[in-house]
Amino acid sequence: MTELAVKNEMIFVCDASDPVDGEGFRVEIDGYPALAIFKHDGRYFIIDDKCTHGNASLCDGEVDGCEVECPFHAGAFNFMTGEPTAAPCSIPAKTYRSKVVDGKIYMVI
Amino acid sequence: MAIVKSITGEAFECGANETIVRAALRNGLGFPYECNSGSCGTCKFTVVSGEFDNLYVGAPGLSERDVKKGRLLGCQCSPVGDVEIKANFDVIYKPVFEPKSQRAKLVNVKKITHDISEFSFEVECGDRFVGGQYSLIAIPGLGKRAYSMSNTPNSNRLDFMVKKTNKNGVSDYLFDLKVGDKESTLDVDGPYGIAYYRESPRDKICLAGGSGLAPMVSIAREHLASGSKSKMTFLMGGRTDSDLLWLHEFRELVGDDDGVIEYYPVASENTLANNVISGFLHEALSSVFGNDLQEFDIYCAGPPALTSSLELMLHNNNFPINQLYFDRYC
Numbered sequence: 001m002t003e004l005a006v007k008n009e010m011i012f013v014c015d016a017s018d019p020v021d022g023e024g025f026r027v028e029i030d031g032y033p034a035l036a037i038f039k040h041d042g043r044y045f046i047i048d049d050k051c052t053h054g055n056a057s058l059c060d061g062e063v064d065g066c067e068v069e070c071p072f073h074a075g076a077f078n079f080m081t082g083e084p085t086a087a088p089c090s091i092p093a094k095t096y097r098s099k100v101v102d103g104k105i106y107m108v109i
Numbered sequence: 110m111a112i113v114k115s116i117t118g119e120a121f122e123c124g125a126n127e128t129i130v131r132a133a134l135r136n137g138l139g140f141p142y143e144c145n146s147g148s149c150g151t152c153k154f155t156v157v158s159g160e161f162d163n164l165y166v167g168a169p170g171l172s173e174r175d176v177k178k179g180r181l182l183g184c185q186c187s188p189v190g191d192v193e194i195k196a197n198f199d200v201i202y203k204p205v206f207e208p209k210s211q212r213a214k215l216v217n218v219k220k221i222t223h224d225i226s227e228f229s230f231e232v233e234c235g236d237r238f239v240g241g242q243y244s245l246i247a248i249p250g251l252g253k254r255a256y257s258m259s260n261t262p263n264s265n266r267l268d269f270m271v272k273k274t275n276k277n278g279v280s281d282y283l284f285d286l287k288v289g290d291k292e293s294t295l296d297v298d299g300p301y302g303i304a305y306y307r308e309s310p311r312d313k314i315c316l317a318g319g320s321g322l323a324p325m326v327s328i329a330r331e332h333l334a335s336g337s338k339s340k341m342t343f344l345m346g347g348r349t350d351s352d353l354l355w356l357h358e359f360r361e362l363v364g365d366d367d368g369v370i371e372y373y374p375v376a377s378e379n380t381l382a383n384n385v386i387s388g389f390l391h392e393a394l395s396s397v398f399g400n401d402l403q404e405f406d407i408y409c410a411g412p413p414a415l416t417s418s419l420e421l422m423l424h425n426n427n428f429p430i431n432q433l434y435f436d437r438y439c
Binding site: 075076 | 175421430
């Protein structure tokens with residue numbers, strides 16, 4: 001188990017009403033790269049906003065089910081797992097555990 | 110001649126049997142691309158109207174969703190009549206020199222390692238490229254294949270390094286050519302590629318794996334010719350000692366008479382030599398520099414296993430991706 005996993009700290013990300021289905025919601029938190037929050041099937045997923053292939057924001061990309069396409073070259077990621085699902089993306093994007101408490105989304109680290 | 114129009118305003122002519130990536134580049138436009146062979150997926154675009162000949166159905170660069178959304182690969186299709194497209198033209202792909210096709214006559218073959226040779230071709234125009242770029246060499250009956258130039262821009266010569274594979278493919282066809290034969294004059298189309306030498310105050314690292322030696326040698330030669338004050342470190346990787354150049358051979362090859370470039374040979378399998386680093390190239394990079402790479406420009410050419418391992422390692426170290434130059438040949 002990594003040091004990060006045992007901390008179990010919760011960092012406030014945004015209100016649960018901010019992300020809507022089919023769109024990424026961009027959040028900036030001190031000490032972290034920009035984050036993209038996706039809502040899918042009533043659940044929330046947190047992933048690094050920057051594409052691992054180039055300098056593009058995944059929040060500007062089209063959402064298709066549980067995948068988001070990068071607006072630059074139409075590569076894609078599964079935002080639930082971070083796995084790349086279409087070329088030219090090949091490096092997984094980092095994902096974070098999310099938790100909803102009293103209408104607020106937290107990142108669990 | 111078909112007209113290709115983009116919804117963002119770009120327009121260019123595209124001849125028969127010409128892909129729209131190449132036609133756009135010939136017209137000086139920055140159509141996104143890298144591999145020119147259907148694999149990397151960088152040149153995806155959306156068809157707005159008109160028809161295309163898809164030259165590579167099932168190309169790995171295109172996903173099922175791409176096909177559903179009416180996307181094609183710019184490097185693998187030709188328009189049939191006038192068309193309209195949606196593509197993300199970008200200045201980083203704008204060619205320094207617009208690619209052109211020309212006849213190239215083989216004039217010399219020189220052995221570099223036991224399985225890599227340098228092929229020199231006489232051409233009409235040899236000075237329109239930047240070190241690190243590649244050309245598409247057309248082999249009758251076998252199609253076109255990308256080879257990087259290994260020389261620096263020169264008035265009438267293009268040199269390529271080719272690795273013998275013994276698979277009866279394009280590379281071995283080249284090894285069978287004889288200087289002076291009629292068959293030894295080929296069509297060469299270029300320059301292509303965005304992993305070319307950039308002058309910058311940052312120190313530079315070149316990683317060359319296998320026949321990725323060619324563009325890295327060209328970059329090293331261009332660095333020496335530029336008189337840049339920045340330092341260059343050159344790592345050459347192979348499986349065994351016999352795949353590698355010794356220091357004096359490397360210096361002679363790139364013309365580094367004063368020993369300006371720091372050179373490390375790296376063998377992934379057993380090495381018997383004291384001065385050869387054991388391991389893969391990206392691991393050797395860590396052992397030489399640690400994780401302190403942020404202030405370097407890194408150039409890399411080699412097999413996909415090398416470029417993808419390097420890209421992942423640098424990504425995990427938060428290396429600024431715009432200081433990494435390589436072309437994906439997936």
